[in-house]
Amino acid sequence: MPVAWVLILSSFLFSVGIYGVLARRNAVLVLMSIELMLNAANINFVVFNLLLHSISYIGQVFALFIITIAAAELGVGLAIVILIFRNRSTVSIDEVSLMKW
Amino acid sequence: MQQVVFGIVAALIVFAAVRLVTTRNLVHGALYLLAVLAGAAILFLLFLAEFVAWVQVLVYIGAVVVLLLFGLMLTRAPIGNMALDSQTRPLAAVVSLAIFGITSTIVWKTFKGQTVHFSKPNTVDTLGRAIFSQYVLPFEIVSVVLLAALVGAVVLARKEE
Amino acid sequence: MVTTLHHILANSIVLLALKLGILLLLLPATLVVGYVELKVMAHMQHRLGPMYAGAYHGWAQTLADGLKFIQKEDIMAAATDRTVFSMVPYITMLGAALTFVVIPFSRHGVIANLDIGLFYALAVSSISVIGVLAAGWASANKYSLMGGLRAAAQLIAYELPLVLAAAAVAMQAGSLSLVSIAEAQRYVPFALWAQPLGFLIFLAAATAEVSRTPFDMPVAEAEIITGAFTEYSAMKFAFGLFAAEYIAMIGMSALAATLFLGGYVPLLPQLRFVPGPVWFLIKTGLLIFLLIWIRWTFPRLREDQLQKFAWKVLIPLSLVNIFVTGALKLAHWT
Numbered sequence: 342m343p344v345a346w347v348l349i350l351s352s353f354l355f356s357v358g359i360y361g362v363l364a365r366r367n368a369v370l371v372l373m374s375i376e377l378m379l380n381a382a383n384i385n386f387v388v389f390n391l392l393l394h395s396i397s398y399i400g401q402v403f404a405l406f407i408i409t410i411a412a413a414e415l416g417v418g419l420a421i422v423i424l425i426f427r428n429r430s431t432v433s434i435d436e437v438s439l440m441k442w
Numbered sequence: 443m444q445q446v447v448f449g450i451v452a453a454l455i456v457f458a459a460v461r462l463v464t465t466r467n468l469v470h471g472a473l474y475l476l477a478v479l480a481g482a483a484i485l486f487l488l489f490l491a492e493f494v495a496w497v498q499v500l501v502y503i504g505a506v507v508v509l510l511l512f513g514l515m516l517t518r519a520p521i522g523n524m525a526l527d528s529q530t531r532p533l534a535a536v537v538s539l540a541i542f543g544i545t546s547t548i549v550w551k552t553f554k555g556q557t558v559h560f561s562k563p564n565t566v567d568t569l570g571r572a573i574f575s576q577y578v579l580p581f582e583i584v585s586v587v588l589l590a591a592l593v594g595a596v597v598l599a600r601k602e603e
Numbered sequence: 604m605v606t607t608l609h610h611i612l613a614n615s616i617v618l619l620a621l622k623l624g625i626l627l628l629l630l631p632a633t634l635v636v637g638y639v640e641l642k643v644m645a646h647m648q649h650r651l652g653p654m655y656a657g658a659y660h661g662w663a664q665t666l667a668d669g670l671k672f673i674q675k676e677d678i679m680a681a682a683t684d685r686t687v688f689s690m691v692p693y694i695t696m697l698g699a700a701l702t703f704v705v706i707p708f709s710r711h712g713v714i715a716n717l718d719i720g721l722f723y724a725l726a727v728s729s730i731s732v733i734g735v736l737a738a739g740w741a742s743a744n745k746y747s748l749m750g751g752l753r754a755a756a757q758l759i760a761y762e763l764p765l766v767l768a769a770a771a772v773a774m775q776a777g778s779l780s781l782v783s784i785a786e787a788q789r790y791v792p793f794a795l796w797a798q799p800l801g802f803l804i805f806l807a808a809a810t811a812e813v814s815r816t817p818f819d820m821p822v823a824e825a826e827i828i829t830g831a832f833t834e835y836s837a838m839k840f841a842f843g844l845f846a847a848e849y850i851a852m853i854g855m856s857a858l859a860a861t862l863f864l865g866g867y868v869p870l871l872p873q874l875r876f877v878p879g880p881v882w883f884l885i886k887t888g889l890l891i892f893l894l895i896w897i898r899w900t901f902p903r904l905r906e907d908q909l910q911k912f913a914w915k916v917l918i919p920l921s922l923v924n925i926f927v928t929g930a931l932k933l934a935h936w937t
Binding site: 342343344345346347348349350352353354356357358359360361364365366369372373374376377380384387388390391392394395398400402404405406409410411412413414415416417420421423424434435 | 444445448452455456459460462463468471472475478479482485486489490491493494497498501502505506509510512513514516517518524528530531533534535537538539541542545546549550553554556557558559560561564568569572573577580581584587588590591592594595598599
């Protein structure tokens with residue numbers, strides 16, 4: 342199976358994630374799009390590890406680390422979103438622009 | 443055979459990802475994310491990374507999606523649709539198309555001929571030995587990062603007394 | 604011989620289909636366990652229980668209940684989100700039934716003896732949390748939403764002691780494959796010798812994971828009706844809540860029996876003439892009876908008591924258990 346197909350799938354997922362981060366208004370949806378980007382990177386790592394199948398395990402090990410870091414980042418990100426909601430009663434990122442120029 | 447499975451799963455992932463960034467119903471968005479994560483787990487199984495696939499199910503599907511749903515419900519996700527997205531939609535579409543174009547062209551030119559060969563999956567045994575011998579330093583650092591995130595989230599979300 | 608999913612699929616699709624047919628046995632098993640619960644509950648409360656349906660001590664009671672559910676009207680409020688509402692029973696059923704793919708009924712009697720069988724079983728049991736949350740939200744009912752949030756908080760809080768207790772078993776047996784874990788208990792089951800604390804922690808966490816008393820605040824009848832599943836009727840209720848809860852209970856008991864009591868391994872070498880599956884059924888049945896017994900003996904824990912118990916008691920105990928297991932293993936005492 343050609344590697345290029347999988348890599349194009351993951352770059353598509355990455356760009357859809359970027360669209361989500363830039364275009365969505367709800368902060369939780371932005372966090373979801375970030376997870377989309379991280380998954381695209383994970384797919385890349387795992388398929389590259391397939392090319393180095395028994396020689397090295399770095400791809401899968403790094404994919405595990407990415408999953409861990411993504412979960413940690415999401416926890417802190419959601420804590421921040423909930424704090425913003427408590428203070429401003431909104432999670433729309435357009436409306437939390439108090440410090441914008 | 444693997445190509446057929448990959449094709450079906452890729453179609454599912456593409457559909458769910460596009461619906462995730464275009465839907466106006468928040469909880470539907472979380473469930474489309476669930477579909478993308480499940481598709482990624484199937485891909486990991488296909489690419490002989492069994493342990494990573496089940497970690498993806500346990501952590502991402504079992505905890506991250508639950509956390510996102512909690513976040514949505516604690517910030518008043520309405521049961522119907524919400525208003526339209528931000529004004530930057532056309533610009534965002536241009537940027538994401540440009541990035542997709544650039545990365546896929548580079549990838550196509552670099553990896554055009556290479557194919558992968560499927561053999562036996564990695565056992566957890568060898569993966570575990572690799573983590574604890576060769577990559578033990580990143581492992582410890584990731585543990586510290588997790589601890590920091592845990593303490594940070596608890597401190598941030600605590601109500602003032 | 605330890606194989607993986609790929610080898611199974613490569614061998615024969617037909618064999619796989621036959622093995623998956625074992626899952627069809629889950630529904631009659633649910634009926635049997637439901638009837639046992641009704642009878643045991645009744646006798647513990649000094650009464651008789653179902654006596655009428657089926658003309659001999661009411662054996663067809665749960666069957667009759669199932670038929671009753673089929674002919675009920677499936678009501679959905681106008682404001683419910685129909686797609687998500689209808690999808691929830693599938694998610695909870697999936698989370699409950701997938702565990703049985705790795706549970707060994709005998710030395711070779713598994714659907715797939717995965718290398719990471721234990722990890723797989725724990726991973727798929729965490730899928731049903733999403734079903735509870737989605738049910739609470741899609742019902743368009745603020746009490747269902749609150750019930751769903753509390754239920755999800757309980758489920759994810761008790762996943763940690765479950766996984767940690769299972770990790771101690773994996774350390775003790777030296778493998779994640781459930782067949783190897785059962786074989787490692789050839790001489791003495793883990794519950795009696797090396798993992799007594801782990802057994803108790805796993806049982807407590809498993810009771811909470813299937814939302815049974817004393818941890819059934821999510822579905823407590825007198826308090827929040829049925830919590831997240833209040834708006835569910837007819838087959839969605841019968842399958843998504845009722846059957847899924849019983850199947851999850853059977854799955855958790857089967858997992859605990861394999862991890863701590865030895866699964867299909869006979870308790871004494873002299874009793875080897877009794878076949879493996881019979882031993883497995885005896886041990887699983889014992890644990891199911893224990894769960895039913897506990898349900899009708901203890902009062903229910905309040906939500907904050909429940910969370911305190913998980914985070915402040917069970918998790919430190921399970922971490923101590925892992926530490927002690929590791930130390931004893933290193934010193935070659937076990």
